[in-house]
Amino acid sequence: MSVATKNFKHVSYLWDDAKAAELAGDEVALLVYRSNLLGADLRLTNYGGGNTSCKAMAKDPLTGNETEVMWVKGSGGDLGTMKRNGLAALYVDRLRSLKNIYRGIEHEDEMVELFNHCIYDLASKAPSIDTPLHGFLPFKHIDHLHPDAAIAIAAAKDGEKITKELFNGTIGWVKWQKPGFDLGLQLKQCLDENPGIRGIMLGSHGLFTWGDTAYESYINTLEVIERCAEYLQDNISKQKAIFGGAKIESLPEAERKSQAAALAPVLRGFCSSQNRMIGHFTDDARVLEYINSNDLDRLAPLGTSCPDHFLRTKISPLVLNLEAGESLSDVKAIKEKIAPLFEAYRAMYTEYYNTCKHPNSPAIRDTNPVVIIYPGVGMFTFAKDKQTARVAAEFYINAINVMKGAEAISEYTSLPRQEAFNIEYWLLEEAKLQRMPKPKALSGKVALITGSGGGIGKAIAKRFAEEGACVILNDMNAERLAEAKDEFVKQFGKDVVAADVLDVTKEATILDTLTTSALAFGGVDIVVNNAGLSISKSIEDHTEKDWDILYDVLVKGQFVVTQKAVEVMRKQGIGGDVLNIVSKNALVSGPNNAGYGSAKAAQLHLSRLNAAELGKDKIRVNVVNPDAVIAGSNIWSGGWAEGRAKAYGITVEELPAYYAGRTLLNEIILPEDIANACYAFVGGLLGKSTGNVLNVDGGVANAFVR
Known part of the structure; x- marks a missing residue:
């Protein structure tokens, strides 16, 4: 085997001698390390693809004698993220002895269940179908990968001839066959017929390479793939037109x-x-x-x-x-x-x-x-x-x-x-x-929640993500939005969340956010109109500016977001949900509340009007009416708390207890309570309900709808 060079052009050399030295003597740890390095370079293998193994001596827990054990990537794992618990560990002699009862290729699927009789570590991952492909080869460390460069040769009409010439006979060839027990036997036969080879190309499939140590296997793998990639690049560079040349030009x-x-x-x-x-x-x-x-x-x-x-x-x-x-x-x-x-x-x-x-x-x-x-x-x-x-x-x-x-x-x-x-x-x-686990209730759904950088909106988005939805976070505050997105990515992963700055008073930002949703997830299924603000003033203190901003955000904002989202839903033609976060104040009259309360009443009736119009499109429109949700809410900034406290003749500090005390259940309402109510509407059990109002206020009799 050639001495490794670290000057690779087509693959990434990631081996760290110091890190490997820390793992010296633990072949399984070196296997995991090597696997993670290979999986980190998508030019070597794709997500979830390929498998790696090592064979080492270990003590048999039943006899106390040393026995050869093979650790191999288990079923369903990914090399780039695999840990030790992602490996299957099997007795090598037992695995190889299965060929004595093998009944032929027509019955090879039955062998998979027999792998369980070869398990060394009872807590290990279930063995994959590729287990015998590693088991019948004698090498201590083996890599089976799906690099594009190798598959291009393996899938070429003259792949076998090219492989032989390119590697001067040092890479064997096994024609296409579905992975399984018989393919493992064919790999062993190829090796027996071609002693001294450094790897085997599988027709249309991928590559097997190996070494006596984890490092030797890693370097051998890189060198073989590098040679394949160089060969391809040389030939591609000589072509006058890739894929027969361009038929059309891309749009900008x-x-x-x-x-x-x-x-x-x-x-x-x-x-x-x-x-x-x-x-x-x-x-x-x-x-x-x-x-x-x-x-x-x-x-x-x-x-x-x-x-x-x-x-x-x-x-x-x-x-x-x-x-x-x-x-x-x-x-x-x-x-x-x-x-x-x-x-x-x-x-x-x-x-x-x-x-x-x-x-x-x-x-x-x-x-x-x-x-x-x-x-x-x-x-x-x-x-x-x-x-x-x-x-x-x-x-x-x-x-x-x-x-x-x-x-x-x-x-x-x-x-x-x-x-x-x-x-x-x-x-x-x-x-x-x-x-595979049963899909969650909101799997396959995309939810856009306005004002979801914090407070109620963020709680709703989190509840929906927990139930399997993809969520579009948005907020006027870019810094708060970025923090929320980071939090969601850490908790749910990058594939669950997208984010965009959205101001419901600016149609362009609404359209931009819906574009983000379409590009990220294909569209939108659930829209929650949650963005809001509140102003508590007496009639004499209320200004026209106060009035306009309340109606622009709460009423016009709800209308335009719904209008533009419905355009997307109608394109999809698979129905949808609009949830409007309104308020107890839409139904209850109180002091110092003319602008906010009337805007909330308009939101509530707009919801009814939309429900009546959109039913034909299987788009449901429902309302959640909270009250006094203090935790994390922007409503309590900007003087609202002071205004409400003044109206009730109490201090700001006394507000939470005051609000709870006036409810029938004597409860403080939290953002999570509103999130649960929203989930109740969209979680599947109320799929035939529209135009409804669900109060989440601890019980305020004056706010009863009927």
């Missing part, structure tokens, strides 16, 4: 984003015909080069080659028949234009299923596309949640890279449809899907 970036935001809700509606989907959009330069090319029409229907890519992107993408700069303002016309494309895709997918299915195949799944291509603009992906949609886009970019490389050195080949089906509807994959 701002126009691409505008077109994508306008179209995303329409596409989301079509893709949600069976299950509500979350969207993702990218106009990555690699995507644009491919989707604008002359070869798009030839390559797109072929689909992907690597099973990891295929499982997340479906059999092939849907290519839109829209011009890049086409006007999208006539939503009805656009829907009529692309509806036949979706109908054709669903029919194609159904035929694919019916043609390839086996007697015991799982039932057909959602027939809508995952990947949608808009030439000149970008690529949309739709899935059950944002992370899955984003990862699907990343995997299709991997597939684009593979196609680009394969076409530069030979001709790209994809998996035959039957082989693709056998992966997609594999009973073991189906079992994995069935083991």
Whole structure:
């Protein structure tokens, strides 16, 4: 094996000798370290893809004797984030002895259950289908990755010949076969027939490399992938036209984003015909080069080659028949234009299923596309949640890279449809899907809550995110908004939250925020009009400026946000919810409250009017009436507390107890109480309720609606 050079151009050398020295003697810790380094470079493998292993001696807990154990990435893990508890640990001799009872490739799925009889560490992760691929190779450390550069060669028409010539016979070749027990035996056979090789290329699939130590395996992996990437780059640079050259030009970036935001809700509606989907959009330069090319029409229907890519992107993408700069303002016309494309895709997918299915195949799944291509603009992906949609886009970019490389050195080949089906509807994959947690109540929903940088709005957003929704945080205060976003990202992850500065008195910021929602998640399902302010003054002290700001924020703001959000909901055509945070003051008369109380009454009746008008669109409009929510609320700044205290003849410090004491339940109302009421409306149990008012005020008899 060659001495490693750290001057790699196409992969990242991340090994830290000092860090590795701290782990010396612990082969499993070095395995985790190596795995994390490999997973950190998406040029080496994709999210959740690939697996690594090590073999070392350990004490058998039953006999006390030293025995060889293999630690290998367990089912469903990700190399970049994997910890020790993400590994499966198995007795090597037991695993290898399974070949004595192996009944042949027609029965290889039954071997997976037998892996459990080989478990060394009873607390370890469940073994994956790739376990025997590591087990039958004798090397101490093994890496199985899905690098684009290697798959481009593996998916090329002349891949085997190119591999042999490129590596002078030091990399073996095993033709495409679905991962499993038999593929593990074929890897061992390849090694036996080619002693001294440093790795094996799997046709259409990926790469196996190894070493006697964690470091040797790491360097071997980098060197092989670097050589593949260099070879591809040399050939790509000699091409006169990538993907046959550009057929069209991309729109300028701002126009691409505008077109994508306008179209995303329409596409989301079509893709949600069976299950509500979350969207993702990218106009990555690699995507644009491919989707604008002359070869798009030839390559797109072929689909992907690597099973990891295929499982997340479906059999092939849907290519839109829209011009890049086409006007999208006539939503009805656009829907009529692309509806036949979706109908054709669903029919194609159904035929694919019916043609390839086996007697015991799982039932057909959602027939809508995952990947949608808009030439000149970008690529949309739709899935059950944002992370899955984003990862699907990343995997299709991997597939684009593979196609680009394969076409530069030979001709790209994809998996035959039957082989693709056998992966997609594999009973073991189906079992994995069935083991996944049940979706939360708001999974697949997108919620925009105005004034969600703090107080009630932030509590509502947090409750919705806890129940599976993607949330659009917004606030007039950019600093407060940034703090809230950081908090949400830390708690829920980057795929759950987007944020934008929004002033409900400025239509442009409302439209900008809805654009953010469309680009980040594909649209919006729930709008909570929560932004507000309060002014408590007597009639003689009330100014026209006070009156105007109250009505601009509370009434006009609620109206315009609802109006613009409804446009998006109608594009989607899958219904939605509008929740208006009003107040007990909409129903109760009190001193020093003419402007605020009348504006709240207008909000309440506007909600009824909107409910009556939007029912035909399956858009529900409901009201939550809080009272005296003091904690974290901006309402208590700007003199409101002092004004209310003066009206009641008490001090500001006495307000919380005063408000609680006047309620039937003698309770202080918290932001979380309002959040729970909002969730009650949108959580699924009240899906046939609209035009309702839910009081969350501890019980104020004067505020009873009836």
